[in-house]
Amino acid sequence: MSEPPAASPRTPDATRRSERSRRAIFDAALALVGEAGYARTTVEGIAARAGVGKQTIYRWWPSKGAVLLDAFLDLAGRSGGAEAETAGGLPDTGDLAADLKAVLRATVDELNDPRFEAPTRALTAEGVVDPELGARFVERLLEPQLQLYVERLTAAREAGHVRPGVDPRIALELFVGPLTHRWLLRTRPLTHAYADELVEYALHGIAAR
Amino acid sequence: MSEPPAASPRTPDATRRSERSRRAIFDAALALVGEAGYARTTVEGIAARAGVGKQTIYRWWPSKGAVLLDAFLDLAGRSGGAEAETAGGLPDTGDLAADLKAVLRATVDELNDPRFEAPTRALTAEGVVDPELGARFVERLLEPQLQLYVERLTAAREAGHVRPGVDPRIALELFVGPLTHRWLLRTRPLTHAYADELVEYALHGIAAR
Known part of the structure; x- marks a missing residue:
């Protein structure tokens, strides 16, 4: 570069x-x-x-x-999916659930886009076995996207929508982790309904009150 | 075979x-x-x-x-980690949080075990780009493990510890997804403290009450 x-x-x-x-x-x-x-x-x-x-x-x-x-960074920048929001951050309408659902739905669409899928799988798979490439992939592509979640969740915590003790860097993985896991390992279909349910579960937990 | x-x-x-x-x-x-x-x-x-x-x-x-x-199935069967419990299912002491923390901590130890790590990364990476191998990997190795979570979460729902409407097959991904994501992409260290926090967040959600 x-x-x-x-x-x-x-x-x-x-x-x-x-x-x-x-x-x-x-x-x-x-x-x-x-x-x-x-x-x-x-x-x-x-x-x-x-x-x-x-x-x-x-x-x-x-x-x-x-x-x-660089080709991936360029693709991510041109994509209509979640990364398009990088410049302005994640949406903040004041409704955290709605905003997260919108972002995860866009991510679902992007991960299901054939133009995006094959090269992203190839680079991710190589990063899984090559620590040096993986670290560059995370640093340049993934972490900047994850920081957008950190910012949005931090704002939500300040607005009183997220519990005071919650660490945004860990909390974001409740949304991003399952989605990526399902996509990478193809365990089940990656749908908008799934994205919505994930947001509900992560926001409100699964334990009885 | x-x-x-x-x-x-x-x-x-x-x-x-x-x-x-x-x-x-x-x-x-x-x-x-x-x-x-x-x-x-x-x-x-x-x-x-x-x-x-x-x-x-x-x-x-x-x-x-x-x-x-088959070599992986054999390794998983011999391992001291989460898969060792396959025969008897996940622990059920009646304390869902404690049981899930024990299982995720064992999974963390297993994923951090060098004997286990390199071959598992290699097979997982290949499954990411080869749908046919990936499907066999999921069917024979991953899904039987995930079913143990389904059983434990279903029992917890029946015991009134999990909300009635929660789908165990989706809920389990809140635990397994982030852990696997962090391990595969090496975004942050995979520790017991992280496993515990993940369980707390997934059980109780991150939204303010």
Whole structure:
């Protein structure tokens, strides 16, 4: 992740060409890793599929892991799902349950989106067995998303909607953990109804009062 | 998974030899997949490491996936962790919180056990990208464990400790999902204190009353 293409334009035309190459490289990287898996994806393969020289890729990224991570960040930024809210944080209408349901439903849609699913599975699986890649994945992609939950839950606690002693960093895992578990391991269908029920259970607990 | 070795003994000596071979094959399979990953583990490699002929493996199992799954089932059966309770179900002392904490703490210890960790990561990661293997993993290994939670939570609901409307199959994911998520993605340390807090949050919810 040395110098991103858009940061070194010489002329408007060169900028446009760079942006086109960058987009082609990202698309090729995501398609390849989704089809062939992480291990069988190579910088050579990405370059061939993107119609650029291998050196074009190495000029901007040191490794296939770096290209893929940037491609994912770009995908997450363009997606219509939960990550689209990153800039502004999670919705805060004052109704915590409704806001969390909206976010989890969007996440369900994103995880069920075929364009998103195959490459995300490939990168996540590789992070499960490769601690170094996993740490970068968490630091750059996952943790910034989880922080949005921390912020929303902290605001809810201040507003008196969440119990005073609750740690938002642990509480958020009640929403994100089960959803990801169900998706990754395909134990049961990932639906809006499930997202809603998860929010109810996590907010109100399962114990009798 | 054709005929298991212990099922076709001719003499006591042959049975002992079969059992020794089976143990050596399982140990070799788990060690290899933990070291080299699923894709680079082969029946040939397992046979060489176990000191048996390739045909010995193919006599008992149709593929490397089948050997690995049986090796995992065997490991889970021998482990001191949560799966050891499979036969008798989860503990039921009448104190749901205490019982769930005991089970989740044992699961934490098991997930942190190096002997268990590398092969489990390798198989789980492969199941994430290979739906067919993932389905067998869930059906034979994961779902039987999850059913123990269903039984314990159903009993707790009947005893009036869980709210009447709660679906145990969804509720169990509040415990298992976050724990697995934290372990797989290595977001934060997996500790007993975390297991306890998870149980408290899931039982009592995070919303203010």
